[in-house]
Amino acid sequence: MAEEILIPLAFFASVFGILYVYFTARNRERMSMIEKGVDPSIFTSKKNYSNMTLKFGMLLVGISLGILVGSLIDEYTTLPEEVGYFSMIFLFxxxxxxxxSILEEKKTKS
Structure with a gap:
């Protein structure tokens, strides 16, 4: 009976532990950099999310094309179902x- 509750508790405890260690280490690093006289403006980075959004969108389109082609391979060939789906998902x-990456490279050159 206790096994059913231990797995979710262990999962959330692990996530909390990882986040705690990450943020405390980051805070210690920043405090030591400030003590050494480093400009604190480097901590506020202006990230460009448009590239990440494009990458994520293209990845999802590629995965959906892989699923589509995998289903066609499954339907019209004698390959096992798993081979067609997984290979096409990873390929696309x-x-x-x-x-x-080619598009981002062209964008940075111009």
């Missing part, structure tokens, strides 16, 4: 990330 997801 990887192709989407490659195309995204």
């Amino acid at each position: 997801g990887g192709l989407a990330l490659i195309v995204n």
